[in-house]
Amino acid sequence: MTIKKEDLRIVFMGTPEFAVESLKTLVENDYNVVGVVTAADKPAGRGQKIKTSPVKDYAVAQGIKLLQPEKLKAVSFLTELADLKAHLQVIVAFRMLPEVVWKMPALGTFNLHGSLLPQYRGAAPINWAVINGEKETGVTTFFLQHEIDTGHIIEQRKMPIGPNDTAGIVHDKMMVLGAQLVLETVNKICKGKVETKAQDQFVGLEEVLKPAPKIFKEDCKINWHEPIEQVHNKIRGLSPYPTAYTEIINPKGKKTGLKIFETQILHNSEKPFGTIYSDNKSSVFIAGNGGTLALHLLQLAGKKRMTAKEFLNGFKNLNDYKLDL
Structure with a gap:
């Protein structure tokens, strides 16, 4: 017709x-x-x-x-x-x-x-x-x-x-x-x-079909035990919404949510697995499984989204915190 x-x-x-x-x-x-x-x-x-x-x-x-x-x-x-x-x-x-x-x-x-x-x-x-x-x-x-x-x-x-x-x-x-x-x-x-x-x-003869179900909050929490490439992919796959997140723990044991929007894989691992640290100037890092992630864009619970440099301007004691694994 x-x-x-x-x-x-x-x-x-x-x-x-x-x-x-x-x-x-x-x-x-x-x-x-x-x-x-x-x-x-x-x-x-x-x-x-x-x-x-x-x-x-x-x-x-x-x-x-x-x-x-x-x-x-x-x-x-x-x-x-x-x-x-x-x-x-x-x-x-x-x-x-x-x-x-x-x-x-x-x-x-x-x-x-x-x-x-x-x-x-x-x-x-x-x-x-x-x-x-x-x-x-x-x-x-x-x-x-x-x-x-x-x-x-x-x-x-x-x-x-x-x-x-x-x-x-x-x-x-x-x-x-x-x-x-x-x-x-x-x-x-x-x-x-x-x-x-x-x-x-x-569909190819041996091709496996991958689903794309709705994503819920529990799907967004980062598992740092996964290979660093998978963590990086999860973060970018959930950015800007609904956003991957982790939790960091202060010296008194209080947990704070941390959303992560943009990262870069650095294959050198100078710190022990699970360490969150910074250079106290412009970079935030997390030592993961098989490499280190540089966090470029992040958001602390109750705060606005910001670059790593902006984040560190108001968060001077990050190196005293632990990552919730």
Whole structure:
């Protein structure tokens, strides 16, 4: 089935900043986005001010019809969605959809996922790819079906992961690459040139599939007994959010949380394993398993994020502390 670009009616569903780039790319390439579905407004922060999603902010600025359902199976929402008469739905970083929603448009519903499916199915593909030390990741568009992240693949694009790239760096690069892939996918659908493949065709005979489940606070605590490369990968894979952390202990035995955002591996280990120390000027170090980590960006509990030099300006007695192992 082919359809003229100007006649194609698209509903876009997404919530965070990652999704805005894809929506913006469709709008700026003159596609007819007739509606946007995003998360409901909610209170956030200490003052509990109402927070709106980045996708909502962009949609409102562009004057696009906006839907913010609490429940995706609510009759009122389904009626409003059907009234938009969309031919195609595009999903980028949104909730799991019920079948009644993703089956609604004649041309289907496709999703942009932040990995080379079927690898890293799940909620946190960027984080886990970096945590696992992958040198490459990518983006995938696929049509939705019943099981999450399992639909037939439309297109994929690869991208490298640098040895010191954080999840935040990969996120920002992937956001742009993903938007380009969304545009290419919509172009193909519009021209009736889509050929999909089942995900099992992308798996080698002895390839093991790696999951990307949601990350919880207990997953973020650093295990210093792991090889130094794994610790470094975990820190960058959780940076800037939800952030890897450890605890340091003062001479009186009191523990204080320490978030770590950016590190560098130094393979010399001059200090005993588990020692946290500094040069009292501009560098903080932790002697780990197989090497030393230089901590470049960190945050003490109750304080703001700062460089190692800024940290040491207000923390003169670090060498008296121990690492909680």
